[in-house]
Structure formats: C-alpha cells, structure tokens
Amino acid sequence: PLCQKRLTNVAIVRLKSHGKRFEIAAYKNKVLNWREGIEKDINEVLQVITVFTNVSKGDVANEKDLKKVFGSSDQEEICRKILKNGELQVSDREREVQLEGLFRDIVQIVVERCVHPQTGRQLTATAVDNALKTIGFSVKSDHAAKKQALQAIQSLCAEMPESFVRAKMRLRITCPEELFEEIRKHIVAEHFASIEEESRPGPAGGACTVTFVCDPSHYRELDRLCTVSHNG
Structure with missing residues (x-):
C-alpha cells in the first residue's frame, strides 16, 4: 500500500503525544551520536526522513495527525523533534549489551584519568570496576561514556579518597621573559602547580618556558590566562 514503507535492521525512536504514537527509523548507534552533537547530518542518522505510526509495519503517519500534534506537516522538522525528545526502543538483550559496553568504556576512561593517591600509580580496570559497583x-x-566517566571520577574521589585521585596534568607555558615571573608565581599560588622544569633565554634572547603539573580542573582557567590575559 502507498501508506506503508517497510524497513529492516532499524533502531526505532518513539514519541507519544496527544494520545498518538509517532516513530522514526534510525541507524543503530547513530541516535546517541546525534544527541551528543557528534553527528550533525540527519541523513546519516535516519534511514528515511519519514514519520511513522508504526515502523515495523511500515505505517506512515497521516498529515492531519502531524499538524494536530506538531503544528506542522514538515517531515524533517518533526523527525528532528522526535530525535531530540523521543525514546530509543531497544530489546532487553540489546540494552544489556549496550550498557555492558558503556560500562567498559567508562572504566577505561577512569583508568586513564585516575591514580592511587599513595603510590601515584595507575589503577587496574578490575579495581575500577569493583569500586564503581561498590559505590x-x-x-x-x-x-x-565520557560524560558518565567524569561523573564516576567525581564520585570515586569523593567516596573513596584513599584509593582514587585525579591524575595530574602536565602542561608547558611559553611566554616573553618580562611575563615569566608573573606567570610562574600565578600558577604556583593560584593553581597549586608543581614546577618540573623552567628555562630562560640566553644572551641571544627568545621566549621562556615553564613545565609543570597541576589538577586537570585548572586547565580552562590556565588556557584563559594564556589566550586572553597574555594573548597566547
């Protein structure tokens, strides 16, 4: 029938409104990329720019219902609304596999960004896995995964400070000699930096550099210091 479009191997995003159900057919793994701003081309996310009442049966939503619920019959506009606000439909097994994969990714990010406070050594994936389950x-x-990993790190450092601390970030600032002392004092006093290495120009002149480690939470302010306060 003309009102049916059959699709296979799809991820369905469903939105219920005004007592009616609307669905769109997306490619698997693309919906989250769209919502996180990673994917910006809607044609890479949806299998077809069409609003359905039932994707599995291929039943297309009629124009009257679209105008009543969304105030428009523009298919792409409505698809974007459903992509943003709809619920991604997955089977129990698919959800389980997805959550397991996300958890592994989160664990790996935590491993890369945390160390043991006493030894300064990187933690094992098993230790992080067990700690996350404990809290x-x-x-x-x-x-x-990245967003959740940052939340996990915050929770682990707060609830298990004897076992978790953010790994320090190593940075290097290059600046004119006349600004060197000011910047050096600032990063130590305001950002609790530990200076690892510093160099000043010889008789021929040149720029000064200072290499240091500090907590990653200070990065944005330090970046602003260099790019705004001192024009890089």
Whole structure:
C-alpha cells in the first residue's frame, strides 16, 4: 500500500503525544551520536526522513495527525523533534549489551584519568570496576561514556579518597621573559602547580618556558590566562 514503507535492521525512536504514537527509523548507534552533537547530518542518522505510526509495519503517519500534534506537516522538522525528545526502543538483550559496553568504556576512561593517591600509580580496570559497583554507580544508556566517566571520577574521589585521585596534568607555558615571573608565581599560588622544569633565554634572547603539573580542573582557567590575559 502507498501508506506503508517497510524497513529492516532499524533502531526505532518513539514519541507519544496527544494520545498518538509517532516513530522514526534510525541507524543503530547513530541516535546517541546525534544527541551528543557528534553527528550533525540527519541523513546519516535516519534511514528515511519519514514519520511513522508504526515502523515495523511500515505505517506512515497521516498529515492531519502531524499538524494536530506538531503544528506542522514538515517531515524533517518533526523527525528532528522526535530525535531530540523521543525514546530509543531497544530489546532487553540489546540494552544489556549496550550498557555492558558503556560500562567498559567508562572504566577505561577512569583508568586513564585516575591514580592511587599513595603510590601515584595507575589503577587496574578490575579495581575500577569493583569500586564503581561498590559505590552503586549506575550507567545511563542515553548519555555518552565520557560524560558518565567524569561523573564516576567525581564520585570515586569523593567516596573513596584513599584509593582514587585525579591524575595530574602536565602542561608547558611559553611566554616573553618580562611575563615569566608573573606567570610562574600565578600558577604556583593560584593553581597549586608543581614546577618540573623552567628555562630562560640566553644572551641571544627568545621566549621562556615553564613545565609543570597541576589538577586537570585548572586547565580552562590556565588556557584563559594564556589566550586572553597574555594573548597566547
């Protein structure tokens, strides 16, 4: 029938409104990329720019219902609304596999960004895995791994400070000699930096450099110091 379009191997995003159900057919793994701003081309996300009442049966939503619920019959505009606000439909097994994969990704990010406070050594994936389960960390299927990992790190450092601390970030600032002392004093006093190495120009002149480590939370302010306060 003309009102049917059959699609296979799709991820369905569903939105219920005004007592009616609307669905769109997306490519698997693309919906989260769209919502996180990673994917910006809607044609790479949706199999077809069409609003359905039932993707599995291929039933296309009629124009009257679209105008009543969305105030428009523009298919792409409505698809974007459903992509943003709809619920991604997955089977129990698919959800389980997705959550397991997300959890592994979160664990790996935590491993890369945390160390043991006493030894300064990187933690094992097993230790991080067990710690996250101990504090009751819950993985959310509709949030990116990096965002959840940062939340996990914050929770681990707060609840298990004897075992977790953010790894220090090593940075280097290059500046004119006349600004060197000012910048050096600032990063030590305001950002609790530990200076590792510094160099000043010889008789021929040149720039000064200072290499230091500090908490990653200071990065944005330090970047602003260099790019705004001192024009890089």
